[in-house]
Amino acid sequence: MPRPIEALIHVSALAHNLARARACAPDAKVWAVVKANAYGHGIAAAYEGLRGADGFALLDFAEAEQLRALGWRGPILLLEGCFETRDLELCSRLRLWHAVHNEQQIDWLAMHKTHEPHRVFLKMNSGMNRLGFTPQAFRAAWTRLNALPQVDEISLMTHFSDADALRFGQDGIAHQVAAFEAVTHDLPGERSVSNSAATLRHTPRLRSDWVRAGIMSYGGIPDFPEHDDAYWDLQPAMTLRSKVIGLQNLQPGDSVGYGSSFTADRPMRIGIVACGYADGYPRHCPHGTPVLVDGQRSGTVGRVSMDMLAVDLSALPQAGLGSEITLWGRGPKGSRLPIDEVAKAGGTIGYELMCALARRVPVTIEHID
Numbered sequence: 001m002p003r004p005i006e007a008l009i010h011v012s013a014l015a016h017n018l019a020r021a022r023a024c025a026p027d028a029k030v031w032a033v034v035k036a037n038a039y040g041h042g043i044a045a046a047y048e049g050l051r052g053a054d055g056f057a058l059l060d061f062a063e064a065e066q067l068r069a070l071g072w073r074g075p076i077l078l079l080e081g082c083f084e085t086r087d088l089e090l091c092s093r094l095r096l097w098h099a100v101h102n103e104q105q106i107d108w109l110a111m112h113k114t115h116e117p118h119r120v121f122l123k124m125n126s127g128m129n130r131l132g133f134t135p136q137a138f139r140a141a142w143t144r145l146n147a148l149p150q151v152d153e154i155s156l157m158t159h160f161s162d163a164d165a166l167r168f169g170q171d172g173i174a175h176q177v178a179a180f181e182a183v184t185h186d187l188p189g190e191r192s193v194s195n196s197a198a199t200l201r202h203t204p205r206l207r208s209d210w211v212r213a214g215i216m217s218y219g220g221i222p223d224f225p226e227h228d229d230a231y232w233d234l235q236p237a238m239t240l241r242s243k244v245i246g247l248q249n250l251q252p253g254d255s256v257g258y259g260s261s262f263t264a265d266r267p268m269r270i271g272i273v274a275c276g277y278a279d280g281y282p283r284h285c286p287h288g289t290p291v292l293v294d295g296q297r298s299g300t301v302g303r304v305s306m307d308m309l310a311v312d313l314s315a316l317p318q319a320g321l322g323s324e325i326t327l328w329g330r331g332p333k334g335s336r337l338p339i340d341e342v343a344k345a346g347g348t349i350g351y352e353l354m355c356a357l358a359r360r361v362p363v364t365i366e367h368i369d
């Protein structure tokens with residue numbers, strides 16, 4: 001028998017979450033964002049659940065090729081655009097739309113030989129200060145692109161730093177919306193401004209002809225813990241589960257694991273689970289991080305090690321060797337453990353946990369029947 005850890009990808013949850021993105025932004029087209037191997041879910045599984053999207057947004061050419069090989073003929077957008085001049089040939093061959101966020105990318109386009117002009121998404125840095133032209137430089141970039149025979153349609157995009165919360169004394173996006181609107185209001189072309197948080201929280205007030213649904217497609221909650229999966233009606237698309245492979249009875253004064261970071265102050269029964277940081281479970285998750293034992297809530301004990309972690313079975317006398325441990329996602333009998341709760345305990349976000357699922361963990365795709 002293989003080591004009893006596995007990840008399940010719930011295709012029906014992906015489809016449900018995509019439907020939620022559509023319901024939140026009924027007038028918009030939806031990019032399913034599948035960068036980073038579909039946030040750790042795998043491109044093939046994501047494609048199965050999200051093929052009802054209007055397009056797929058990603059960063060890597062290999063992932064774009066994978067989507068084309070799976071049969072996707074619709075739009076694919078490269079969110080960071082091209083990284084070198086040769087990439088434009090791949091864009092032409094695979095019919096990829098691409099972001100343009102710096103002058104060099106325009107230089108490359110101007111030299112590119114193509115029969116089919118490209119659709120590009122010109123990106124403004126409206127305040128995030130990562131990629132994009134400043135509001136001052138944006139119109140000159142647009143004018144330059146618009147004059148190129150290599151360019152077909154120009155769409156306009158920007159990205160919010162704070163769509164998930166109230167910040168800067170207001171809704172977190174007002175200053176960026178104002179910067180974007182001031183410069184683009186009279187330019188033609190479709191707009192793409194909303195990530196998941198903006199799609200969920202700000203849609204009616206935002207013009208975004210294409211929303212970019214990343215984390216919400218996978219059932220992650222961008223504004224957890226202010227809101228949870230029940231509030232937004234999103235379903236977890238990934239479950240990480242394993243089993244108890246060892247049992248220990250502790251006496252007061254006994255410690256557990258590396259560094260003896262936890263010492264029992266009462267008699268305890270603990271289960272040793274075949275899951276550690278080399279599987280993608282965060283080592284930073286402290287003592288007491290929530291887990292499900294046969295669907296019942298309990299917590300981790302002591303430090304997470306490379307291949308194992310310990311869980312408290314003291315209050316669960318029926319639990320023993322072989323008990324099912326849900327690290328996140330769906331547990332038995334309708335139980336659930338949101339990935340965002342585990343992430344919060346570990347001082348991070350659900351995004352990072354999904355993306356960090358290790359290659360050694362076998363993945364099972366639960367198809368829609």
Ligand SMILES: *Cc1c(COP(=O)(O)O)cnc(C)c1O
Binds near residue numbers: 159196215
């Ligand atoms: C990753 C990414 C998104 C998706 O963000 P979520 O918060 O996961 O919805 C949208 N736009 C850009 C430019 C991105 O890089």
